[in-house]
Amino acid sequence: MENITFKIYSNINSLPENWDTVAASNHFLQKPYLNVLQHTAPVNMECFFIGIFDSLELIGVSIAQYINVDHLESFGERDHCLKTYVRNFVFKNFCSHVLFLGNNMITGENSFVFEKKVPAKLISKILIDCTQSLITYFKNKKIKIHIVTYKDFYKAFTKELKEYDFHSMYEFNTQPNMIFKLEEEWKNGNDYINALTKKYRDQYKRAHKKIEGITTSELTLEEIIHHEERIYELYHYVAVNAPFNTFFLSRNHFSFFKKQCGKRFKIFGYFKNEELIGFHTILLNENTLETYFLGYDETHQKEHMLYLNMLYNMTAFGIENNFKKIIFGRTALEIKSSIGAKPIEMSGFIFHTNYFINYLMPKIFSKLEPEVSWQQRHPFK
Template structure:
């Protein structure tokens, strides 16, 4: 029976740790990973190429919530050799706490909306990965025909809604591009597209070294690079040892919070434990003014991609030393030294990342309310929380 058939309500699935049939997706079996013991059965052969879908990472997030609870779903079908693996996260927030005057139309309007929305707590399930941007919250879906991928995602979402209490909606994040048939198929089933920034990625295949990269820049952008580097004078960048990360952990966390506080909207709250986990796996660099740590970056290699992960800085240095701009150049250097194919700069700060050569990749984020009438409010409500900025793509390379 097709998932979209409105005449028959699928039975409520049971909650358990064994493989079970998925109502609405014929032939598919599902296992829900939601306790520490479950991870021993995670399909490592199909996930270990990605840090973000590895058993160790997902288990860490399950045991150390980062502003949200983390679980996972595995699906199998006899006609397919590999399973589908999906990261699942759940989070809650009050809409009123997220309404910004700059987004909602001014301070007076934002006060009105905060009053209207003040008593509305919102709990949602997310299929995808909230701690990284791009298609890193699932594996295996690309092997399916688009209509079957839509069936599987909708049926999995229905299962999550029916086995979790108090959740108002489901978000499917970054699993397919915005212009993919699966995305249009989900929208046809009642999922509303959310306005999110593109992911900024820089193709590194043309550069054997950072010198090659600089040689490819037009004279205008080489001048900008030299100007930014001159502004950095007085600061020292050096790799932080595992011991230094521990001794400076509170300061690192504070620097990250100072930077993250400027975001329009966020569903995650990165803890100190997350940076402890990162120290074992990431390129962890600090920026020092004398002996004072005033900023840091973390970079992660996963497959062919170098991820510019969490960073933080004293806000004043962002302007006095062009620190953020210089961090982007340094992360590019790190990615080339790691011989990665792509540098994933993530979302936000689109124009400045574009000025380094990053291109926008548009990944779909879609949402549907638990009940049909809720879905009509998804678009208007999200526009109160974040509106993609107007920005101009730059072409820093010769002949660009």
């Protein structure tokens, strides 16, 4: 592969015709989802789509995102402590222009895909070259990139990258990705419930009883549009109360997503006396069920254990529709482990374009990353 080149696009209408064929194994890198990013990206985000060629043949696709932290309404308001204030000050003043090679909006290996086997040495060089090209692009626009981040990689691939261009870059570990590998013998929700120990069957029964009187249904596009403001209100409540955020979705994100991805993207609404009090979303990604954003009314969440019931409902959907695993992401680790998800460590790489600050990156990053103390649960017999 001596004739490897890449091209960076800012508009999906310019992408090669066979883009989706190359990206066939990952819906998060296919045109329908990329169109969602292009048209409903957070206000502080700009997206780029990268085609990788062997001579004239497209062999791989990737994604990059620029985030302007200065335009962010909030970093997250849950944790009010000195460490949080220091973190926010540092981000505003020294890390306000961030470049991600990968997708900062979702968890998992969604940075790139190749239709043929490509050695890690070559992938490493491509990622670095794309980075430099984008830094130059922003420099020409009088924007200085402060931070560059590569995310998320499983440990085996991280080790390979460190043998090449990433060898001197700071490797960071954030909260693990909670992944639930579903057993083949489970054919329905009852099979799953019967596999639980008594303690966790009782937890399921308590949650199930709490949600009595709540109607759950998949929303059509028309219903999503009808409830758009309420959906955003519920999403925004959860997002702003998270420990840390670098973006907020646009108000029409969910309806546009549904228009683009159709049956692959589903929103389930939770109604009490015809009032929408919560929702969760999922994306059908080949044999993997990807959980996406959700929202709820805090008062009803406590009363009806909405969040836990959403996790159970997503699990039942995954089992009944023959998915092999569910990607639950890296929040609420303990409650997700209580339904069966297990923590899978993932890594990323990060560097600051200021040499002195980059030298201190190991110390700085450890001070900024929110600490999470949790106990892994083991719900099965």
